[in-house]
Amino acid sequence: MSARPHKAASAAEPREKTLRAWLREFRAELIVWLALMLLAAATFVLAYLPLGPFHPLTSMGIAVAKALVVALFFMHLKRESATIRLAAAAGLVFLGVLFTLTLADYLSRPPGVELDAVRATRAQTPQQP
Amino acid sequence: MSDIPLRDVRLETDPHVGFETSYLGEGFSLWSWLTTTDHKRIAILYLISTTIFFFLGGAAAVLIRLELFTPQGDLLTAEAYNRTFTLHGVIMVWFFLVPVIPTVLGNFLLPLMIGAKDVAFPRLNLFSWYLNIIGGGLAVAAMLAGGVDTGWTFYTPYSTIYSNGHVSLTAIGVFVAGFSTIATGINMIVTVHTLRTNGMRWFRLPLFVWAIYATSLIMLLSTPVLAMVLVLIIAERLFGLGVFNPDLGGDPILFQHLFWFYSHPAVYIMILPGMGVVTEVITCFARRRVFGYQFMVYALLGIAVIGFFVWGHHMFTSGQSMYASLAFSMLSFLVAVPSAIKVFNWTATLYRGQITWEASMIYALGFVGLFTMGGLTGLFLASVPVDIHVHDTYFVVAHFHYIMVGGMVSAFFAGLHFWWPKITGRLYPEFVAQIAAGMMFAGFNLTFFPQFILGNLGMPRRYYAYPPEFQVWHVLSSAGAVILAFAYLLPMAYLLWSLIWGKRAGDNPWDASGLEWQTRSPPPKHNFVEAPFVSEDVYDYHPENAPRGSGADDRRYDDRDIAGEKADAAESGRRHRAAETPPATAQARRASKTREPSDGEGR
Amino acid sequence: MSSTVAGHFHDHRQQSRANTLGLWIFLATEVLFFGALFAAYLIYRVLYPQAFETAARETEIAIGTLNTALLLTSSASVAMAVKTARLGQRRATMVLLGVTLALGLGFLAAKGFEYHSDLTKHLWPGSADFPLDPPQTRIFWALYWIMTGIHAVHVTAGLGLWAVILTMIARRSFPLESSDKVEIAGLYWHLVDLVWIFLWPILYLVGRS
Numbered sequence: 036m037s038a039r040p041h042k043a044a045s046a047a048e049p050r051e052k053t054l055r056a057w058l059r060e061f062r063a064e065l066i067v068w069l070a071l072m073l074l075a076a077a078t079f080v081l082a083y084l085p086l087g088p089f090h091p092l093t094s095m096g097i098a099v100a101k102a103l104v105v106a107l108f109f110m111h112l113k114r115e116s117a118t119i120r121l122a123a124a125a126g127l128v129f130l131g132v133l134f135t136l137t138l139a140d141y142l143s144r145p146p147g148v149e150l151d152a153v154r155a156t157r158a159q160t161p162q163q164p
Numbered sequence: 165m166s167d168i169p170l171r172d173v174r175l176e177t178d179p180h181v182g183f184e185t186s187y188l189g190e191g192f193s194l195w196s197w198l199t200t201t202d203h204k205r206i207a208i209l210y211l212i213s214t215t216i217f218f219f220l221g222g223a224a225a226v227l228i229r230l231e232l233f234t235p236q237g238d239l240l241t242a243e244a245y246n247r248t249f250t251l252h253g254v255i256m257v258w259f260f261l262v263p264v265i266p267t268v269l270g271n272f273l274l275p276l277m278i279g280a281k282d283v284a285f286p287r288l289n290l291f292s293w294y295l296n297i298i299g300g301g302l303a304v305a306a307m308l309a310g311g312v313d314t315g316w317t318f319y320t321p322y323s324t325i326y327s328n329g330h331v332s333l334t335a336i337g338v339f340v341a342g343f344s345t346i347a348t349g350i351n352m353i354v355t356v357h358t359l360r361t362n363g364m365r366w367f368r369l370p371l372f373v374w375a376i377y378a379t380s381l382i383m384l385l386s387t388p389v390l391a392m393v394l395v396l397i398i399a400e401r402l403f404g405l406g407v408f409n410p411d412l413g414g415d416p417i418l419f420q421h422l423f424w425f426y427s428h429p430a431v432y433i434m435i436l437p438g439m440g441v442v443t444e445v446i447t448c449f450a451r452r453r454v455f456g457y458q459f460m461v462y463a464l465l466g467i468a469v470i471g472f473f474v475w476g477h478h479m480f481t482s483g484q485s486m487y488a489s490l491a492f493s494m495l496s497f498l499v500a501v502p503s504a505i506k507v508f509n510w511t512a513t514l515y516r517g518q519i520t521w522e523a524s525m526i527y528a529l530g531f532v533g534l535f536t537m538g539g540l541t542g543l544f545l546a547s548v549p550v551d552i553h554v555h556d557t558y559f560v561v562a563h564f565h566y567i568m569v570g571g572m573v574s575a576f577f578a579g580l581h582f583w584w585p586k587i588t589g590r591l592y593p594e595f596v597a598q599i600a601a602g603m604m605f606a607g608f609n610l611t612f613f614p615q616f617i618l619g620n621l622g623m624p625r626r627y628y629a630y631p632p633e634f635q636v637w638h639v640l641s642s643a644g645a646v647i648l649a650f651a652y653l654l655p656m657a658y659l660l661w662s663l664i665w666g667k668r669a670g671d672n673p674w675d676a677s678g679l680e681w682q683t684r685s686p687p688p689k690h691n692f693v694e695a696p697f698v699s700e701d702v703y704d705y706h707p708e709n710a711p712r713g714s715g716a717d718d719r720r721y722d723d724r725d726i727a728g729e730k731a732d733a734a735e736s737g738r739r740h741r742a743a744e745t746p747p748a749t750a751q752a753r754r755a756s757k758t759r760e761p762s763d764g765e766g767r
Numbered sequence: 768m769s770s771t772v773a774g775h776f777h778d779h780r781q782q783s784r785a786n787t788l789g790l791w792i793f794l795a796t797e798v799l800f801f802g803a804l805f806a807a808y809l810i811y812r813v814l815y816p817q818a819f820e821t822a823a824r825e826t827e828i829a830i831g832t833l834n835t836a837l838l839l840t841s842s843a844s845v846a847m848a849v850k851t852a853r854l855g856q857r858r859a860t861m862v863l864l865g866v867t868l869a870l871g872l873g874f875l876a877a878k879g880f881e882y883h884s885d886l887t888k889h890l891w892p893g894s895a896d897f898p899l900d901p902p903q904t905r906i907f908w909a910l911y912w913i914m915t916g917i918h919a920v921h922v923t924a925g926l927g928l929w930a931v932i933l934t935m936i937a938r939r940s941f942p943l944e945s946s947d948k949v950e951i952a953g954l955y956w957h958l959v960d961l962v963w964i965f966l967w968p969i970l971y972l973v974g975r976s
Contacts, residue, residue: 094969404894415810
């Protein structure tokens with residue numbers, strides 16, 4: 036944040052500010068925006084490449100990176116207090132608990148009782164609304 | 165209590181009384197109550213609404229017990245019975261047990277206890293009450309329109325595909341009430357973080373505040389998941405978006421995972437505030453500092469966190485993977501550790517205490533016993549083989565009623581009696597209250613202990629008729645329910661009576677420590693005339709062997725005498741309290757907690 | 768609310784701390800709110816990977832990607848608005864919030880077209896002529912409608928918030944520099960963006976290679 040007297044200048048005659056001045060003022064935001072767009076473009080391209088089982092990994096990895104960028108720079112988590120970072124982390128941590136323990140059930144179901152197989156036989160009827 | 169004339173003298177001399185009326189005198193119109201943002205008045209609103217819901221749910225319980233008096237289904241049809249116990253469950257869980265202590269006692273006391281003028285977001289607080297009322301109204305409307313027969317758990321696919329009750333409307337009601345809970349949780353946490361008065365460090369917070377804090381954490385982290393699960397049910401019923409529909413490959417067990425991710429922690433929403441209340445009551449009437457304060461804090465937070473890791477123990481027989489069941493079983497045993505710490509510490513607090521038997525103490529001691537019973541039977545249910553034997557029997561019903569009713573409702577009554585003088589400025593009739601407390605304990609055990617036996621004998625829950633050999637236990641249980649019903653009606657009667665004819669309470673009738681007792685009864689609108697300053701650790705009760713302070717009456721003189729000299733003592737960092745005589749010490753410490761001792765009396 | 772300190776707060780700093788913390792806690796609850804949906808998605812994706820790829824191929828990737836760009840850009844304009852608001856640059860803040868509103872409305876409009884296109888393809892899992900097989904594809908589409916629907920509700924709420932704040936700034940109803948209104952609403956808006964950052968790859972980019 037520069038020390039120039041923005042308030043008076045911009046409130047009175049904002050059009051006097053040159054494009055260059057605006058770009059300088061929003062340099063950080065524009066860089067972050069550009070990074071986000073590049074990351075989005077990268078996911079998009081990767082989605083069409085034959086990566087097989089790595090698709091979920093790359094797309095989720097990039098999504099996490101984008102989320103981090105938004106949280107740290109746009110939401111200023113980087114300079115918030117420890118309490119607020121804790122609040123932000125709490126939601127994610129307990130979401131992790133939900134994911135992990137629920138997955139623990141599905142991934143350890145005994146083979147043989149294939150849900151898919153059982154259901155395929157009775158799955159032809161559409162649901163009655 | 166011959167203090168009535170004395171108090172009136174004080175009223176005339178107290179310079180603040182003229183313009184600082186109590187919160188009750190801020191306005192008398194209905195409108196002034198419905199638009200209030202004062203946390204104390206909102207607490208009263210919640211007290212009224214939760215009481216109504218309690219008696220509504222209680223009426224359903226009476227119907228259930230009447231029906232089960234005989235083996236045949238003679239009072240209700242099977243259909244009506246299903247709707248009755250669903251009404252009982254939905255109303256009691258979401259509109260009584262979950263909100264009652266956080267929103268009534270928590271709302272009233274938490275700002276007082278930390279020396280704040282209000283909660284952080286007063287308008288959000290009022291909004292949460294309206295959400296609660298709207299949610300409750302929708303749920304009750306659904307019940308009146310014909311009811312729901314799914315049980316309070318809304319298990320799919322029954323609730324989504326087969327049930328012809330008003331599931332969607334009920335679910336919307338609970339959804340709305342969930343946001344009321346979230347709003348309360350946000351308010352409480354932010355209040356504790358940002359509005360503690362000077363000197364109120366984290367480890368000087370009363371354990372009731374810690375309990376509400378831990379409860380709010382659970383509310384915030386679990387309720388959103390419930391809300392989403394309800395959305396999924398509604399979407400499936402109304403729009404045919406079948407996420408849990410087995411015909412499409414959907415998995416009803418996934419519903420149970422998501423539902424119990426909320427509903428098991430919700431069990432701790434329903435018990436942690438009770439633990440907080442009981443701690444305050446026991447330490448006061450044993451005249452002893454809480455044993456192991458820091459461990460009590462860690463135990464509260466431990467229960468709150470571990471509570472999120474155990475939900476699968478509700479699903480041992482659901483088709484969940486047995487390995488997951490074992491993991492959940494082991495994690496469930498872990499919760500017993502902090503719970504046991506709490507029970508042991510309450511007991512250790514009582515040890516060598518100067519115990520007196522005020523009604524709230526009887527309720528609190530009842531809580532400890534009943535909670536222990538409920539907790540230990542919970543361990544039976546957490547072990548897979550035993551659970552498979554008693555799954556969905558009356559053993560489970562008895563277990564959670566020991567926690568919910570024996571625990572939480574007892575604790576609520578303990579707290580209501582303990583803080584009634586602070587809330588209303590009036591004393592309730594002690595002897596009648598003691599009888600009511602005793603009746604509640606006896607009636608409760610008579611109602612629910614036979615259900616343990618019934619469950620073990622194989623009586624399944626949620627049936628309106630049963631084989632005749634179970635009748636003796638059901639009759640015992642129903643007889644207990646009658647006593648219990650009287651034990652609930654009695655306090656309602658004498659507490660209302662005390663509003664008009666009760667003796668004036670004085671600021672601190674129990675001679676208790678804590679900031680809420682240092683302001684007037686009932687408190688002024690902004691709680692404290694001067695922002696209090698805390699320089700002592702919490703639970704400042706008499707040292708061992710000291711005679712019990714004789715109550716509010718003579719303390720007023722003490723305060724007046726001591727106020728002057730103690731103002732100096734407060735500055736010069738007194739650490740020599742052992743040298744002083746015990747009663748004076750208690751007063752001195754109390755006086756030194758405010759910069760202006762006793763509202764500037766004696767100036 | 769922010770221009771003057773409410774009676775129960777000591778000072779402006781305390782009030783601002785309370786507001787920020789309260790909002791962050793609310794965001795944590797939002798994370799778990801959407802999290803339950805993501806959990807359901809995760810489980811079914813693990814159980815039925817083929818069906819999910821088949822189903823996801825039918826989403827409107829062009830509109831989804833356009834919407835990603837719109838929301839990311841709106842997040843940037845909000846971040847700029849937070850900056851100018853703090854400096855008291857009223858006109859610039861209004862322009863930036865206007866851009867945000869326009870981008871958000873664009874998002875909703877595109878979403879409307881997308882929904883229309885989905886419905887003409889009978890991609891409503893409750894309908895009898897749902898075109899895809901196996902039946903598990905209907906679960907994907909049920910999740911698609913619920914996830915994007917609830918997200919759209921959040922976008923709408925955010926736009927309402929911006930509209931109110933923009934009007935208030937236009938009427939000078941609160942002092943811009945000392946208020947945390949723009950910042951608080953901005954945090955909420957960024958969360959809406961964050962949710963979309965995850966919805967986009969799991970709903971639109973699956974099964975494209």
